[in-house]
Each structure stands twice: as structure tokens, then as C-alpha cells.
Amino acid sequence: MEEEQYQTKQTPITNETLDSITQSKHEAMLSRLSNLHQSRLLQQSLTRNSSDSNSSFESTKSFLTNFSESKTSIESQLHLCRNPDSSKPTLKSDLNNISTSITDLERFVAENSYFLPSYEVRASLKTISDLKETLEIANSELLPKKKFSFKNKSVVKKEMSNAEPVVRVCDSVVAEKHSVQVRDSLGFRNEEGVVLVKHFGGAKEGDFTLSDLNGCEVRITGCFRALYIHRLKDCRVFVGPVLGSILIEEVEGCLFVLASHQIRIHHAKGTDFYLRVRSRPIVEDCNGVRFAPYVLDYEGIERDLKESSLDEETGNWENVDDFKWLRAVQSPNWSILPEEERVSGVNISSSEALSIDC
Template sequence: MEDDDPNHQGLATETLDPALQKKHHDMLERLSARHQARKSDSPDSSSSSSTLESTSSFLTRFSDSKRSIESRIAESRLVSSSTDSSKVKSDLAEISFAIDNLEKLLAQNSYFLPSYEVRSSLKTVSDLKQNLENLAVELVPKKKFSFKTKSSSKKPESKLPESQKSDVVLPPKLPVRDSPGFRNKHGETLSKNFKGSSIGEFTLSDLDSCQVRLTGTVNALFLHRLKNCNVYTGPVIGSILIDDVEDCVLVLASHQIRIHCARKSDFYLRVRSRPIIEDSNGVRFAPYCLDYEGIEEDLKTAGLEEETKNWANVDDFRWLRAVQSPNWSVLPEEERVSSVSISGDGDS
């Protein structure tokens, strides 16, 4: 079991139908009060990890950060000739970190943003990364310095059919975070109860043939490189971000779920917004089916007590035609697991 970490992510909202406004308002008051209490108790909370409460507040914060990053990129280009290489590398790393924080801000607040604002902001983040990559190529010899994310100009030409090519900007992949979690395990049963924990983010990474059982609520969950795993999680208040899973069964509840590079996996979801998949195939979806003692209270705390049926409204960012994407399907009822019960006792 990893040590607890006080990393904090805030709460988010989204636009609801008029009939649900009052219930939504009551939920917001509960979540806001909880967020403020935890924020005041956490001296390590930084502005870069806060979730905002309106589109206008987000856009102001996002634009300010964007201008600051653009200014730093321009300044680095101007002063590079009179700066030693170690200082240049340090400056580039700091700018890269600022872009990562901007991307994190977008992920935390995308639940309530209009879709066009999400796409526009994703393009901004992508452009900033490309500008920084170009600057790194200009200032530092290629063999001595490079970011982990390679420039898109160096990637092989896309083999997508013409019908799937578009100017739509795909969400960038997020890096594996240094949050508490389970990593590099094979054939183990891994359990974590978040009740009473100060953990804000949790990561599952490089797991093979494992059973993962997470109970209670957490603010964000990251899944990276899972193969032949069964993952059962209580409600996540913010985002679940998934990258590279194969032959897995995942039972997840969250306000936002983004899936990248998933193959031959089944997802049992409860989600407030439409799930997003990209570069995935052979994935099937069904409604959330997890049960453990106290789950109803946890769902209410996370604002996920109501079934939205968005588990069946999947957006495939690699399929832009009007017809159904062939990359995902609804899991036939006769093949679904009706209910999964797990224990919330103890960690492992």
C-alpha cells in the first residue's frame, strides 16, 4: 500500500435540465461546503489544482495562464543566446510543467464547459506543447535534450481512412502522475479504502492479471497500462483518465471518463458527461453494477446518485461520421454481470 498523499482536486459542475436545477443546486451546496472545508485544512493546496465554478471563471483563468506561458516561451527564445544550456533546459522544463498544469485545469473543469470551449481549450494546450517542442529543437541539440512527448511532425503519417480524418483536435495524452497508487504488480488482489483518507488522486499503473478494489470516494483516478485486470471502483468526484488497457473489465463511476488506447475491454459506467474514447477498438459499455457497504452514501457525496444513462452515449474522437462508430458497442444484456459486490475493509 502506498502512503497517503494530500493532493487535492476540487469539484465540478455541469449544465443540467431545468427539471433537475433544484436538486443540482442542493448538490452544489453540499460539494462546495465540503471542498471549502478541505481546502482550508490543506496548506499545500495550490491555485493550479482548484476547480472553478463557471465557464467565465474558467476562461479568465485559462486565458491568463495561456498568456503567461506564451510570454515565457517568447522570452526564452529572446534570451537564449546569452544563457547557458543548463539554464535553458531548466526554463523549458518549467514551461512544460506550466502547460501540464493548464491541461490539468482543463480536465478538472471540463464537466460543465460547453463542448466547443473544451475543444478550443484542447487545441490551445496542443498548440502550446507544439510551440514548446519547436523551441526546444531550436535551443538545445536534439541528442542532448528532448521531451517525452515527441513532436507530432516526427510521427508517421496517419493511416486512418479519409472518412475519419478531420481538423478536430484530439485530447492530449496525460502523463503518469506521481500520486499514491498501485504500480508494477502481477497476479495480485489490490484493495484500498478511501474513507477518512486525505488522498486526492490515485493511480493504477503497469498492472497485469490483477484484481483491484477501491471503495470510498477520491477526486481523480488515473489508469495506465493495464492488461487482463478487473478494476472495481467507488465513485470518483472528478475525472477518470485511462490510457492503454487491454482485456480488462472496469467498473467505474465518475463525472468525466476519458479512455485512450483501450482494446477488447468492457466498461461498466456511471458518468455525468458523455464518455470519450480515442484510438480504441473492441470496447463495450454497460451500466455501473458495483455494490459495497456505504456505496449509496458515497454516490450521493460525489453527486452521482442518479443514473444518467450516459454510459451508452459514447463519443469516439476517431470516428467522425454520422453512423455508429465500429470501435465501441453496448454490451449485450445476456453477457453483462448484473452486480459485483466487494468488501470495503482494509488495504493491501
């Protein structure tokens, strides 16, 4: 009798009840699988982040090792050159080789700066600056100073505002009037109101210098190793890809269109820079400088950019580092050039006419 009463109180097990139980078990299983999948994704993410961190650490470690070895090698070469017993006939070529090594080291920093901590970049650039200064001292001590200054007197200068500009093509070194701490390289110096044109051939040539120019227009095409710019006023400078670095000092009221692995700007005022650069541009002691993307065009520029590893736009033209501005807020010394004030394209394919799209 009791057994009959117990059976009477039980809930009948129907097909609907079985379906409900099965559904609950299925949902529980899916939940467990989802949690397991999320756990695995999290573990993979942590492993990947750890791997990236280790990779970045190893890259920085490798860079510092290579940089240190190159620095030591350059210092050893400088020491040998300054040795009183050094061979005089090869002294100039030895110093030029050291200059090339320093430029290569500077390019090495620029190419690797994207993953390096900022303090390592600054320390490396300071070391390179010290090496350059030591080299300049060695040059002044070991090589005789020039006693004469030569210039091409066959070209009559004309004011750009009153007549068609003189177009001068650079095919030799023009000596400087002033004592400037730059290499005795090919370049344009001490010119006013003229158009200056230089084309580098297929070979990746050496250094080029622009100094003491006033109201000039400079057009440089092709690939070369390094560009040094000193004391320019009211100039327009259009330059193809530079394999290493560009150093700019004391410019005012100018417009520059430049592509390089590294660009450093010192003592610039009221000047616009249209850049393509692999590393962050560096400014020091500047004011009123503005930045925009590279807009240069000429026949063969795509090939030159690719050979120089500058064919990709990195966006670093707007990631400017002001080394004299250490606060967290935006430096007041530089700004982005407003789009409505930018030129949209500059074509320097012809040495006689310049095409600028506004």
C-alpha cells in the same frame, strides 16, 4: 295593402329560432377565445425558447470567460516555475499546485459539458491536454529524476490460477520501473496476479495511478480526485466515485467499473466498461470496447456518490464520443454490452472476497 303583404312574407321569430341564434353566437365566442388562448400559448412558447436560447448562450459565455481566466492563471504559474530565478525549495509544491489546478479545470469542463457545443468541449479538452504536456515538460526539466526503484520485496507473488491471490493494501507510493508521463502519485505499479486494495478516507484526496498491471484485480473505495490508468492487461478494476476525471491508456482484455465526472479512453482493446459519468465518455484509437451502466456496491458507496455529485444516473454511459470517427453513422469501435452478458452487481465491501452477481 303592400305593408300587409310584406308582413305576411316574413318568417315568424319563434323561441326555437332565438335559441339557434344564441347557440351560434356562443360557439363563435368560444372559437374566438380558443384562438386567443392558442395564440397566447404560442407566444409564451416562443418567449420561453428565446429565453432558453439566451440562457444557454449566457452559460456558454460565462464558461468560456472562467475557463480562459483559469487557463491564463495556470500558464502564468508555469512561467514563474520555469523562471531561472524561481525559488527551488517550493518548486515541487508549486508544480503540484499547478497539477491540482489543471485537474480542477478538467473537472470544470466535465461538469459543464452538458450544455456546451461539442466543438467547445473538444477545444477545451485540447487546451487541458496542452497544459498537461507543458507541466510534464516542466517536471522533467526542473525536478531531478529518480535514480533508484523501490518495491516491497516482503510479499511473494503467486499466480492467480494456481493459488489464492495475494491481497496488497496500498498505503504508500510505489515507484515505477518505467518512465511514464504521469504524476508521481500514490498508486499500484508493476504487479502481476495479485489483488490490490485501496480505501480513501473521508477527505477528498488526490490523484491515484494504476500502471503496468497484468492479471490483477483492483478494488478502490472512497472519494478521490483523479485516476490515471496505463498499460493494463487482463485486469478487473472496481473503483468508487472520482471527483474529477479518469484517463485510461493502453488497456487490453480488461473489465472496468468506474464512476467519474469525465472519462477518456485511449488505445483500448477488447475491454468492457461499466460506467457512471456526468459527461459523455470519450474514446480514441479503440476497438472492441463495450459499455454498460455502473454496477458497483460497497458499504458507504451511496454517501460517496452523493458527495461526488454522482448519485444521479445520467445515462451518459451509452452516449460515447469516438473522436477518431467523424462519420454520421455509428462508430464500429464501440458498442453497448448486451444485457444477457452483463454482470448485474459487484460488491467489494470485503477485501478478501469479491461478490459478483451475474
